[in-house]
Amino acid sequence: MAILQVRNVNKRFGGLQALNDVNLSVEQGTIHAIIGPNGAGKSTLLNCFVGRLTPDTGSVMFNGKSLLEITPHEINQAGVSRVFQTPEIFTDLTILENVMIPTFAHRDGSFKVNWWPRVDKEAQTRDHAMSVLDEIGLVDKKDVVASALSRGDKRRLEMAMCLAQDPKLLLLDEPTAGMSRADTNATIDLLKRIGKSRGITKVIIEHDMHVVFSLADKIAVLAQGAVIAEDLPENIKTDPRVKEAYLGEEAVA
Amino acid sequence: MKILTHPTSSVDSTMMFIFVAAVLTMPIWLTPIGAAYPDLMQRFVIFGLFATGFNILFGLTGYLSFGHAAFLGIGSYTAVWSFKLLGMNPIPAAIFAVVVSGVFALIIGYVSLRRSGIYFSILTLAFAQMCYAIAYSDLIGKFLGINLTNGETGLRVLADDPRIMDGVLTSGIDTSALTVNLFGLDLTHTWVWNGFQFNAGFYFCAFVLIIASYIAMRIFRSPFGLMLKAVKTNQNRLNYTGVNTKPYTLAAFVISGMYAGLAGALLCITDPLAGAERMQWTASGEVVLMVILGGMGTLMGPMLGAGIIKFSEQKFSTWGKPELHEFLAFIPDGIRDTVVSVASLFVGSGWHLTLGLVFMLIVIFLPGGIVEGGRRILMIVTGSNRRNRQIQAAAQAAE
Missing domain, CATH: 3.40.50.300 (P-loop containing nucleotide triphosphate hydrolases)
Structure with a gap:
């Protein structure tokens, strides 16, 4: 098909x-x-x-x-997820946050004022993001700010962000x-x-x-x-x- | 490599606890620096609230509004109308101010957020100046045939206003003085204890600030806040990640507008008067200064910035040559006159020069504001401690 x-x-x-x-x-x-x-x-x-x-x-x-x-x-x-020719990532945020954002978007849809729970208490989203980072080999850099990554790592991060959305x-x-x-x-x-x-x-x-x-x-x-x-x-x-x-x-x- | 770790919830709770303690004890610890007047402390708290709300828009999403004073003014007018129609209770006044400024923010934000960057800033500025012009000449009031804003005189509570709830909630209490009262407790009342002044109005504002700061903290640490930070960093990526960025920015705009409206209502507590000058563009610019000075995107920065600007305004704008002579008494007589005459340009009506200089220095040398400065100092201190410990450990190993 x-x-x-x-x-x-x-x-x-x-x-x-x-x-x-x-x-x-x-x-x-x-x-x-x-x-x-x-x-x-x-x-x-x-x-x-x-x-x-x-x-x-x-x-x-x-x-x-x-x-x-x-x-x-x-x-x-x-x-439909897309990896761009020049990596489009959230450069001010950490690797883990970069992958958690698409996970939230996948879970909550295109708009939700989810203002009460704390991001660090969202265990399910976090675990999912960590498993994707593990798969792509960036798990030990999870707290690094994305702008500090090498070009190759930025591409892999963008791929992880897309994969996090299944x-x-x-x-x-x-x-x-x-x-x-x-x-x-x-x-x-x-x-x-x-x-x-x-x-x-x-x-x-x-x-x-x-x-x-x-x-x-x-x-x-x-x-x-x-x-x-x-x-x-x-x-x-x-x-x-x-x-x-x-x-x-x-x-x- | 740059590592970023966020405070855990227990760290945040401790911070919140310290903050609450600091706000509630302001009448005590501000006395030595001569800032413990109820009126000045109320301004610290109210503008701290205004800046905290502004930071939710500017600090998180990066959208720089130059028109937030409009919501401050709308909040004030709504509060005074609530006093006039419903009575001198601040709670309905605050609720209505939040609702009405929220509605205005929804309309202004919906139009302004069609553009970003400088065009967004200009649109918000234009809207704010329109609101100012309408309020100043009371255009809508003239159209409707009522005194809606009372033009340049300003809107105030009059003795023959209906105030339908007065006498119902506060039976047996004389409200003819037309001061704001919380179910009978006069908010202009000040208790004096050991020379410290505890003002009822200040504590009402402080209570509101504490709740509003707690909400701001929840927003900062929440998935919603994370999305707002993502808007600032890469809106394009966020769109291709399945997130509709428009309602997020609009929500941030409306929330910050509501904070501004609430601050506007609180401004009417000691003096139930609303004037159009509160909406002028200088007031919009001032809140931008407060947030940048304190540290945009940080939780405590905007409040620090607001406090410092309001404190310096109070101090420097009232100084003249005699005070400078006293302050600079350590300088030898011959040179002192010259120094004082130069320095006097920076105080009194010229205190904006000082503010401008400080602002320039912060933007150039400390873009993260005072909070960033504090962080750097902390790092130097703890870093040197660690080095000291390493040296000690090495010395012990050598023995």
Whole structure:
């Protein structure tokens, strides 16, 4: 069953056709990679899923529900979490608080004036946040202020924040960009692991082919705003259209 | 790496206990520094309340309102109307002030919070100045054909006002003096004991402040407070985390508006008079100064800031050259005249110069305010103690 169904999505910025009749179908429980050269429209497409941008035409259906008429927080409450290209975290707060906030949001919904109980007495939320931090390997830094983290740790923290919500669909925008080889491999292992134990569907935008081919169940190739191929990884590897998009016509010929 | 740990509930309880003890004994420990006048102490407490509420908006969410004096004024007018119509009891006056200022805060906040940053500040300032203009010329009153704010003279309680509950709750007590009374207890009354002055009105305000501070502390430590802090840090992330940030900021705005309205009502306890000048933009700016001076986002900072500003206002604004001569008596006669003439620019009507200088120094060198300064001093003290202990331990090991 397709959990995310994208049909005929178009987006134009002035004279630039950023997305050109994009169709995409993401199966429940799989890892779906979107690759493509710089400026192909990958991030624009992701922005259309989370309510940051609205496509000019077309539809984005998640679990049979349109994501286009609703706001970012409603999309998240429906079960879509996103990891950004540059980590979006609460830099003034501690790691533990960073993960407790999404846990509260998951429990209390988009608005609740929950002013009487103390945060440090919310044992259930705390335990849940700690278990996610344990899974992601940040538990010993729980009291550190998030701004003090390394870039790699910030990315992992953002991933922990998304996982704390038990999302149905996790969108990752270049989750290993700027990471060392060791960190990249650790992230690959992590993404494989959380995929298996929780059955979370993931859509990954990635430049690193090593990451893409170790993780993806299916790959969509975007070039100049259009999906030029959507297939299994082994077929993508040999697809001449993909080589053309990445290397140019002459190289293929 | 920067570690942040929050006080546990037992630490908070101890702090609260110390705070309550300190507030209740103010008439005693403020006597040596000459600040134990009932009138001045009431101002400490009332503006402490105002600043505490303002901090819930500014300190937690980072939204800088430049129009909170409007709610202070609305609270005062509502309280005086409650005195006029219902009677001289401060409890209905305080309740109505909170409700009415809350309604105004809901409307003003709903519109202003459509923008953030400087645009939000300007919108709140515009609303406050509109409220001031309306109150000063009593536009709504003229429209309705009644004396709603009584214009520039100010609204006061008159002998022929209905005051329907007076005589019902306080039968047999003469209320013709038109002073505020709590079920018969005159709040302008002062008991004197060993030279210390214990004023009924002060204790009423102190009681309100203690309850309001406790509520503020609960908000600071609660999941709701955590969400407000998250708004300040990264509103974008919060939206993509499934949180609707608009009602959170609006709730913080309304709560702080209610605190301001309550403070406005308390201002009418000793003197049941409400004037439009209370809503002027300088009053809105003053509460910003109080919060920043004390330490924005801290629990006790705003109260300290309010106390210091009101104390300095009282002291410096009444000083002149004779007091300076006395104060600077240790300086040799020849130079003293020059020093005094320079220093006299900073006292009396020029005391705002002093306030401005102090404010500049705090913002530049101690952005966390007085609370941050205290924390740093504490760290130096305890840090040096630890080093001393290490040296002692090393010395013992060497023996």
